[in-house]
Amino acid sequence: MFYDPAIETVPREKIRDIQWQRLRDMLEKVYQGNRFYQDRFKKHGVALEDIQDLNDITKLPFTNKKDFQKDQEEHPVFGTNLTEPFENYVQFHQTTGTTGKPLKWLDTKDSWAWRARCMAHSLAAAGVTNKDVLLLPFNFGPYTAFWGVYEAAQHLDVLTIPTGGWTTEQRLNSIVENQATLIIGTPTYMLRLAEAAQEEGIDLANSAIRVLILAGEPGAMIPSVREKLEKAWGARVFEYPGLTETGTYAFMCEHDNQALHIIESEFIVEVLDPKTGRSVADGETGELVLTNLGRTCSPAIRYRTNDLVRLEKSSCACGRTFGKLIGGVLGRQDEMLIIRGVNVFPSTMGNIVEEFLELGNEYQITAYRRGDMDELKIQIEMTPSSKDVSELIATELKKRLNLRVDIQTVPKGTLARSDYKGKRFIDERSKRSSSAG
Ligand SMILES: [Zn+2]
Numbered sequence: 077m078f079y080d081p082a083i084e085t086v087p088r089e090k091i092r093d094i095q096w097q098r099l100r101d102m103l104e105k106v107y108q109g110n111r112f113y114q115d116r117f118k119k120h121g122v123a124l125e126d127i128q129d130l131n132d133i134t135k136l137p138f139t140n141k142k143d144f145q146k147d148q149e150e151h152p153v154f155g156t157n158l159t160e161p162f163e164n165y166v167q168f169h170q171t172t173g174t175t176g177k178p179l180k181w182l183d184t185k186d187s188w189a190w191r192a193r194c195m196a197h198s199l200a201a202a203g204v205t206n207k208d209v210l211l212l213p214f215n216f217g218p219y220t221a222f223w224g225v226y227e228a229a230q231h232l233d234v235l236t237i238p239t240g241g242w243t244t245e246q247r248l249n250s251i252v253e254n255q256a257t258l259i260i261g262t263p264t265y266m267l268r269l270a271e272a273a274q275e276e277g278i279d280l281a282n283s284a285i286r287v288l289i290l291a292g293e294p295g296a297m298i299p300s301v302r303e304k305l306e307k308a309w310g311a312r313v314f315e316y317p318g319l320t321e322t323g324t325y326a327f328m329c330e331h332d333n334q335a336l337h338i339i340e341s342e343f344i345v346e347v348l349d350p351k352t353g354r355s356v357a358d359g360e361t362g363e364l365v366l367t368n369l370g371r372t373c374s375p376a377i378r379y380r381t382n383d384l385v386r387l388e389k390s391s392c393a394c395g396r397t398f399g400k401l402i403g404g405v406l407g408r409q410d411e412m413l414i415i416r417g418v419n420v421f422p423s424t425m426g427n428i429v430e431e432f433l434e435l436g437n438e439y440q441i442t443a444y445r446r447g448d449m450d451e452l453k454i455q456i457e458m459t460p461s462s463k464d465v466s467e468l469i470a471t472e473l474k475k476r477l478n479l480r481v482d483i484q485t486v487p488k489g490t491l492a493r494s495d496y497k498g499k500r501f502i503d504e505r506s507k508r509s510s511s512a513g
Pocket of ligand 1: 329330331332337392393394395396
């Protein structure tokens, strides 16, 4: 199902026309009223007249999270990335602060509505209609994570049930009692709910839930996680990625559960070689750089996400012409490890570990330094009745990644958990002498 069939199936050359028009309109306003970009563009020596077509976007400087953090530190309270007068802003959100000081981001009524429309692409692509009932298992918090979904659901006339502050048990009962058809959350929390349902004797697989929408961490594209979730919930799993700084920029369609469509009518996407800053060829892995086109009031222009992706602009069975990120977000660039000469992402190892773990058992990957070398250990949880899979995992890691890794088993409940995201990768490499081994 489409949110906007005309736009989503528009020929590729037309997409570029749309992008150019919108970029031009945005830059006019930004050059006029946005101090953050005015300063940067001036320092970079690029005037509005220098941008004559879409290719000229490469004349503009990149931005990254640190630039915005620094700006907000130097210009309290909200920094200078504000194109409009302060009184126009009505929404405040902030990042979780896992990488440095939390970033604050303001939206106007218009840009907030734009964010909802971006997310509506995602809900429509998952087949959500106004006959659905959406349960929202999240609190009234400052993180954008699920607010976009709430707004998009309102935009699409979907009945929503808020369950902030409720226990897992109350939420499960509400799902059954109110015949919710749709739920959204992190894979970690969706697995937690499934585990709790099992303990309470609630048959989720036969509940009315037909679609899970996942965000916040990888899951929908990891076959083992996907299978666990689809089996436990008797539902189809979809995923969308988004950042506080950019909004929701992609979604999964019904025809390909191993890729995400970029919303190219709302975002200009570049994939760069992180070292040289030059574009990589279609289909090659590089860093995702985003420019959003509908949030003129606080835009992200050539924003380096630090996420590695592989973009393909081939056609899709769904009929959309929007390019696809094959395999979704592949990993964070700064999390790449070099273990005895092998380049590897914690998420890739995590996917392999997940295949062997029972529902509800957590794992943790720790990277540490020994001398000049990066080293790894993996801890997995076991219940007294579970089979010891550490040998199997070690063999599989050796086979698929050519890596020998020490696997330790710990009792279930030992490893850190949170309702929002599992803490599965610990990087202790900056510690001088390691105690992790
Ligand atoms: Zn598709």
